[in-house]
Amino acid sequence: MGKTCVDVKELPDSYVFVADMPGLKCGDIKVQVENDNVLTIGGERKREEATDQTKYLRMERPSGKFLRKFTLPSNAKTDDISAACNDGVLTVTVPKIPPPEPHKPKTIEVKVG
Amino acid sequence: MGKTCVDVKELPDSYVFVADMPGLKCGDIKVQVENDNVLTIGGERKREEATDQTKYLRMERPSGKFLRKFTLPSNAKTDDISAACNDGVLTVTVPKIPPPEPHKPKTIEVKVG
Numbered sequence: 001m002g003k004t005c006v007d008v009k010e011l012p013d014s015y016v017f018v019a020d021m022p023g024l025k026c027g028d029i030k031v032q033v034e035n036d037n038v039l040t041i042g043g044e045r046k047r048e049e050a051t052d053q054t055k056y057l058r059m060e061r062p063s064g065k066f067l068r069k070f071t072l073p074s075n076a077k078t079d080d081i082s083a084a085c086n087d088g089v090l091t092v093t094v095p096k097i098p099p100p101e102p103h104k105p106k107t108i109e110v111k112v113g
Numbered sequence: 114m115g116k117t118c119v120d121v122k123e124l125p126d127s128y129v130f131v132a133d134m135p136g137l138k139c140g141d142i143k144v145q146v147e148n149d150n151v152l153t154i155g156g157e158r159k160r161e162e163a164t165d166q167t168k169y170l171r172m173e174r175p176s177g178k179f180l181r182k183f184t185l186p187s188n189a190k191t192d193d194i195s196a197a198c199n200d201g202v203l204t205v206t207v208p209k210i211p212p213p214e215p216h217k218p219k220t221i222e223v224k225v226g
Binding site for chain 2: 022057
């Protein structure tokens with residue numbers, strides 16, 4: 001299949017992967033995390049076969065298997081990834097591990113000696 | 114916008130145009146017939162803008178206006194075209210004008226002269 005186009009956005013609390021998947025149902029798409037830091041988006045797009053009744057005059061839409069891989073940043077929370085499909089667009093949301101709270105400087109009260 | 118991929122199929126009683134439109138709603142797509150024999154499929158795909166909160170790390174998905182034109186065969190019934198959008202795929206069905214019934218040969222009874 002031709003390239004599956006993917007946008008990647010960084011939000012304050014997550015990374016969002018947006019992939020064009022026209023004609024695919026949710027069940028046709030496989031989203032996985034490999035080695036704890038590689039997001040894979042794969043699947044297969046099938047084209048209706050030509051038959052005695054159906055003749056293709058033009059065939060531009062890509063078909064076949066596809067697989068995209070993305071190395072996730074170290075602050076990706078890989079055990080809390082969600083994915084949704086709508087109007088032929090897959091959206092995968094990878095939350096960020098919140099940064100540790102900065103240690104507040106301790107204020108020591110200065111007493112009159 | 115990058116190429117909008119379109120398949121064209123011929124069925125016994127219709128021509129079917131199948132176009133990838135991931136992320137587009139029906140209202141974003143315009144299907145017209147020009148000069149009684151040119152099918153046009155157009156629209157615009159908008160990308161969410163980057164903001165202070167949203168930064169694009171990767172931007173592969175095409176956006177912007179698109180327009181495709183197809184000259185219809187002479188037997189296309191242009192006043193009866195239908196279009197439907199599902200899972201980011203637009204399907205436009207153009208019925209064929211049925212061919213005229215072949216004239217049956219007339220059989221003349223041969224009488225004994």
